[in-house]
Each structure stands twice: as structure tokens, then as C-alpha cells.
Amino acid sequence: MPDPSHRFAGRIGLVTGAASGLGRDAALALAAEGARLVLFDLDAAGLEAVAARCPGAVTVAGEVSRAADIERAAAALDALGPASLLVTAAGLLGPTRPLAEVEEAEWDRLFAVNVKGTWLALKALLPRMEKAGGGAVVTVASGSGLVGNAIFPAYSASKGAVVLMTRSVAVSHAMQGIRANTVCPGQIETPMLRGVFEQLGERAAGVEAMFRAKNPSGRFGEVGEVTAAVLFLLSDAASYINGAALPIDGGRLA
Structure with a gap:
């Protein structure tokens, strides 16, 4: 029997996004189970720290929304x-403001990382x-x-795009032996979640209490x-x- x-x-x-948060933890877990990885992130120092714990890993520092950088990562895979x-774990939270108050540059940057970055990684990897x-x-x-969000609506829009992009890949590439699924975490104890509360300032304690109260589990999730x-x-x-979009949220969307 296989181990x-x-x-x-x-x-x-x-x-992608392997230097911190969910990407870092996924990379460490995959490497621990025998995978050889190319680790991609804008944070070169963070990548090296993760790579030190991933036998045989190769690091590529770059911008996930830049095609040339993703192609460098793909070449390292080859x-x-x-x-x-x-x-594809690289992502940004973006502004925690109503849509009408989001600046064009903020919107463009958010979609460049969350949506274009995911697309570029798929574009490079699917043919391979x-x-x-x-x-x-x-x-x-x-x-x-998966649902609307009044606190960070721009982020919600970008992640909705990721869900349907992934499901489209599942439909279009199943006959090539490629499966594509997406995970949809709720409130997980990560630097990104703490960033939400930092942006909210004086509202942070109330919003955090609201998040916890609305979750049937009564807690935030762990990265693992x-x-x-x-x-x-x-x-x-x-x-x-x-083609699954799996909520990992303690029952928040049940």
C-alpha cells in the first residue's frame, strides 16, 4: 500500500503567494508529503525562509500580475x-469601503493580483x-x-471572478485529465484578516465580535x-x- x-x-x-499565509502553509504541507515545488511570491526573503523547509524547492520572486514573471516560474517548473x-494563493484584500468610495487605482490593483494573477498562473500551467x-x-x-459583502465589496467581486474562472476551467479541461476546484475560506486567522481589522480602526472590535457571533462555530478558522x-x-x-467551490467557514454560509 502507498504511504x-x-x-x-x-x-x-x-x-503562488507562497511566502505567507495560506500559500506558505500549503507549500510546507505539500513539500512534507513529497512534492517538489516552485514557490512564487513578491517577498523574496519570505520565499527563501519557506524554501528552507521545502526539500528541492525553487524560488521565483516576482509580481503575480506580470506575465513575464509567471513565465519565469513556469520555466523553473520545466x-x-x-x-x-x-x-494560486496570491491575493490582496483591498479597500474596506463601499464601492462608490473605492479609487480606480485600488480597484485595478486588486483585480490585477486576485483575478489577473490567477488567470496568468492558469494560462501558464494548463498547457503544461x-x-x-x-x-x-x-x-x-x-x-x-460566494455572497455579497458590505465591508469589502471590491474584494468580494474579485473573488467571485476567481470562483467562476475556476469552474470554467473545470468544465473546459476535464477531458484533458485536469481537475480545478476552489476553496472559499471564511474568517481565518491570517495576516490578511488582521489587516481587515486594522483598516476598520475604531470599528474593528465591533466587527470582529459580529463576525464571531454570526459563525455557528463561534470562532475563526485556523490556516491548517x-x-x-x-x-x-x-x-x-x-x-x-x-468544479467545487468549497466553503471553509465553520458553517457561516450554511
Whole structure:
């Protein structure tokens, strides 16, 4: 019987946003289970710290919304071998203001990272996965991409785009042996969540209490709880799961 602790032995993949948060944790977990990875992020120092704990990992520092930088990451994958795994965790929260108060530059930057960055990674990896005979993609969206959000509506719009982009890939590439699913975390204890509260200033304590009160679990999630879902969806155990948008939110959207 294969060792279940090495589900990804011999597999090669790319993780964007790998220097911190959900991307960092996913990269560490994949590497611990045998995957060889290209780690991509704007934070070069953060990447090196993660790579030190990921045997055989290669780092590529760059801007996820810049095609040339993503192509550098794809070229690094080619040097490792056929790629069959992709996790797109790079993302921004953006402004916590009503849509009418969002500046054009803020909107463009948010969509450049969250939407264009996801698209560029898919654009680079899907042909390589087809050539390799298949693969698995997990994009990182948000519970805010499944329902409207009054606190950060621009972010909600961008993550809704990620959900439908992922589902479109699932439909269009299933016959090539490629599965594409997205995880939709709720409030998870990450620097991004803390950034929400920092932006809210004096409103932060009240909003945090509201978030907790509205969650049936009465708490925020842990990064590892999202990572467990990401690895499951990438694994062969999820071979018939394709196009799912999985809420990881303690029942918040139930």
C-alpha cells in the first residue's frame, strides 16, 4: 500500500503567494508529503525562509500580475519536470469601503493580483498539465466570493471572478485529465484578516465580535484547516471532485 503521508511523492507544482499565509502553509504541507515545488511570491526573503523547509524547492520572486514573471516560474517548473499541481494563493484584500468610495487605482490593483494573477498562473500551467497527461488545480477564493459583502465589496467581486474562472476551467479541461476546484475560506486567522481589522480602526472590535457571533462555530478558522482541504482536493482521493467551490467557514454560509 502507498504511504498516505506521501500523497504527492514525485509530483511537481507551483504555489503562488507562497511566502505567507495560506500559500506558505500549503507549500510546507505539500513539500512534507513529497512534492517538489516552485514557490512564487513578491517577498523574496519570505520565499527563501519557506524554501528552507521545502526539500528541492525553487524560488521565483516576482509580481503575480506580470506575465513575464509567471513565465519565469513556469520555466523553473520545466526544469524540475512535468508539472501536475497548482495552488494560486496570491491575493490582496483591498479597500474596506463601499464601492462608490473605492479609487480606480485600488480597484485595478486588486483585480490585477486576485483575478489577473490567477488567470496568468492558469494560462501558464494548463498547457503544461495537458502535456503531462493531467493535473489538479486549487485556487484560493473566499466565502466573500460566494455572497455579497458590505465591508469589502471590491474584494468580494474579485473573488467571485476567481470562483467562476475556476469552474470554467473545470468544465473546459476535464477531458484533458485536469481537475480545478476552489476553496472559499471564511474568517481565518491570517495576516490578511488582521489587516481587515486594522483598516476598520475604531470599528474593528465591533466587527470582529459580529463576525464571531454570526459563525455557528463561534470562532475563526485556523490556516491548517484550509490547508487540509487544499491538499485533499489536490490528491487522488478527490479524483471525482471537479468544479467545487468549497466553503471553509465553520458553517457561516450554511
